[in-house]
Amino acid sequence: MASRDQFQRFIFEDSQVRGAWVQLGESYQEIGGQAPYPDSVRSLLGEALVASVLMSSTLKFEGTLSLQAQGEGSLSTLMAECSHDRYIRGLARFDEHAVSEENFHNMLGEGRMAITITPNRGNRYQGVVPREQETLAGCLEEYFERSEQIPTSLFLFADENSAAGLLLQRLPGATEEDDDLWGRVNHLARTIEASELLELESETLLHRLFHEETVRLFDPETVAFRCSCSRERTLGALEAIGQDECYSILDEQGSIEMDCQFCHAHYRFDRNDIDHLFTGHTLH
Template sequence: MSGQQLIRFDFGDQPLRGAAVRLGPQWRAWAQQLALSEPLTALLGQAAVASVMMASHLKFEGKLNLQVQDCAGISLLLSQVDHRLQQRATLSLVEGASGDADWATLSAGGRLAVIIDADRRDQRYQAVVPTSGQSIAENLADYFDQSEQLPTRFWLAANQQAAAGVMIQQMPAAAERGDPPLDAFETAALLGQTSTAKELLAADPTDMVRRLFGSEGAQVRDARDVTVACRCSRDRIANVILSLGEADIRELLDERGEVEAHCDFCRQRYVYSAHDALALFAADAAEPPSDAVH
């Protein structure tokens, strides 16, 4: 069993599809680095696996962002996954909000957005719904009902050690024809409901799908590895410093003596000394201007 694996499955002739995922050691390392409370780690992990499963059904190159914001308690919950299934997620609370509160309290009054940041402009997409439900899984089901008219259910679990989930969805073609949710969908939804967090976290995704949906003829179609990792680097931070402009950076250096930046996702700290920061501008100015048309 791989440390981080996503599988997709179908139900033979039924217009239904599904995905299941479990993140192990890389999730553990990520959770350790962010050092959130246990309930917040669980919430972040649930968002992480949900976004990976959502991305698994999309045909695009680019990134999917699952974002919850402007809530009573959550300032920003963001899970981002690209078409290679590289995933990273972060969570920050409104000042004074309790890290032990439940989803309904934390998410009250906010918005849940799904943003497809595709490399191709015509594939970009964004939809927003109000936050809802007793869990992010319920909110996501509402999102698919309201925004995509695509009956969908999620079962999600996460702790400091692992994050795992299962999703089922009516096929888009059946939903477009205006077919009502199928008996098969309702049956699968009831079967999925029998999963427990403990089981999801412990089981291999393939075993989980067989256990839940084997009686309905569920078949695994493919398996892919997921990577939980940040995309930040010293080079990317250098670009941010350049984009701020030399005047602002000189001002900052006068005040602090160095430039310090944190990655919004993994909280990695990057420090540029005055010498290194100014060398970036010197190197940038020395590059011949490019007038090539791209």
Template sequence: MASDDQFQRFIFENSQVRGAWVRLGDSYTRIGSQAPYPDSVRQLLGESLAASVLMSGTLKFSGTLSLQANGEGPLRTLMAECSHDRHIRGLARFDEHAVAEDTLNALLGQGRMAITITPDQGQRYQGVVPREADTLAGCLQEYFDRSEQIPTSLFLFANESHCAGLLLQRLPGDTEQDDDLWDRVNHLAATVEADELLTLDSQTLLHRLFHEETVRVFDAEPVVFRCSCSRDRTLGALEAIGRDECYSILEEQGAIEMDCQFCHAHYRFDRNDIDHLFTGHTLH
């Protein structure tokens, strides 16, 4: 049985073809326990979490990468986020009709999907993900082909207890020799079964798929569920709402209470907190 909650990069020696593998267990279970998700929604959330880890691993930056979708179907909102240090979180909002749907487009209906990269320093970037394919993996492959112009193959699976993914990319500067290699490894990767990706450790899986190739595997990195919410960040959200709105809520309710959508942490702010937020000192 594979180790849970790990991400691992690999490369095919003497080529411009690289890859990455991820498998999530405990972190996926914790995120999935935040709401009574129907199987179809839970599976798509798991695929999104695996994809966010794989995609963040292709970037050299400090910050977060998030996959976000908003639709008019039974699945209203889908979000999966991974930071550069492999901290993940995610959520989905749905109605009861989601139980009957099992494909990406049927769940989301008409809507928009985007990838947002938020570096710790620098400008945020957002790219729109095409919604022409029937699967999340297919949509993300088209995103890389069109927006990043990097040929990419993605394989994503999820069940009740685990989610996993495999990514292959062909980087710029390749040679004719890489043409044959890219074709071969994609043909081999396309044979992977959900059970293999969800249960095998990376070494066993990569050997089973690519034993005729020379593959260098890098050290595995742990992946954990960790929410980035905090009292200070929540105060920042209240500041963005504005002074008048905050004091209006105080007058009506006596305090402002907010729950994190990702981890259900509860934050309560009284008049003294709001006075200090907007004036720098306590008035009452």
């Protein structure tokens, strides 16, 4: 039985070529169960979740990396996020026209896609992802090529039960031997079947693909769904809305109620809460 909800880095020994593998089971099902997603939307959300894990692994930071797409097609929003400690969350917004036979471009239509890196300390960074390729993986490969100048290959698959992916990268400082290795491993990786990536354990898969190369696997890491919402963060969002707007809602509705779009946690704030938020003490 293939391992589930795990991430693992690997390198090709004595080279500037590295890789990463991820497989999602329970975490993907938990996120996919948050809404009645059509198969096409659920699968694309799975690919995006896998991509967020793989891409976050290429960065040395504490914080989150999110992939966000806004579109004018039947899929209006696609968002996947992974933290440095491998906690993921994600969502998609769609309409009834998001049918299973639609492809990536048809579902999103015109729109933009971005990678947002939010470190716990330091400045937030956002990079625009080209939407010129036929698949999500192809668009992200082009992002790495244009924005990071790092040749990258991504293989993303998802079905109703699991999602999985493989990333290969050629790092700066590559030699002629590394160029040859890069060509070989990419040729081999393109032979991978969705069923292999979704079902096989990392060691079995990598041995099957690269048994003629010397591959070193690092310790696996657990991936899990966890939402970063909290009552405190929700109060912060209300503070951003502003005092006048919050009191206007209170006057009209008696309380302010908010639901997390990722995990559906429900938060309710009364007038005492809002008084304390804006003045530091209760006025009423």
